[in-house]
Amino acid sequence: MSGLPGLAGTDHIGFTVPDMEEATRFFVDVIGCDLVFSIGPFQSDDDWMQVQLGVDPRAILRCLRMFRCKNGSNFELFEFELDGASKVPPKNSDVGGNHLGFYVEDIDAAVAYLKSHGLTVQGEVVTMQEGPSKRLSWVYFLSPWGMQLELVSYQTGLQVLDEKPGALWSPRE
Structure with a gap:
């Protein structure tokens, strides 16, 4: 058998948004998704953000929210704070x-x-x-x-x- 040992399926996908409150209103009020949970903010004084998340080590994770839309994969939204990041x-x-x-x-x-x-x-x-x-x-x-x-x-x-x-x-x- 080939492939990732123990693979059961897709759990979630993630996207970075510029404004978490605007994105939450859109996905909940317009699209009809459910907000499941919210965590953050989080930042690190070392290289943890770069090592674990692949972002600039100075980035601040302002908020992470997980959503569910009816019968489909979960998705998470991130809002980062970082001077010079593409918008x-x-x-x-x-x-x-x-x-x-x-x-x-x-x-x-x-x-x-x-x-x-x-x-x-x-x-x-x-x-x-x-x-x-x-x-x-x-x-x-x-x-x-x-x-x-x-x-x-x-x-x-x-x-x-x-x-x-x-x-x-x-x-x-």
Whole structure:
């Protein structure tokens, strides 16, 4: 057997945000996630932050919060304080670029909801017509601070799952 011994699955993903209170309001009040816990602040006078977290040793972890969104992976948000740190989220084309995708049953209703909250929806909903992602509808949108997010929907399933049942985890299950 190959792979990480004892691997059970994905536990969480983490993102750094510029303003924890704004991010919490967005994910709880607009998206509908639950705030599970909050810790911090934390700082270290030695190189602990660099060794353990891979950040500048002078960084202050102002707050860490863990969230849960319905039937999906947990995610944590970090807010750091560090003079000179980039305040611009990476693009998907940048190394380290990322996005968080949310499955919705009615993507058109979800897009209208996001727009009613003044959020930027990037382009139009695209429905894949061929290949392994056939029947997948998707569209990107931005958080108030510019984090890339995605809505996805595949009410009639994905082509790849017709060929390989259970190959991908789905929040619908």
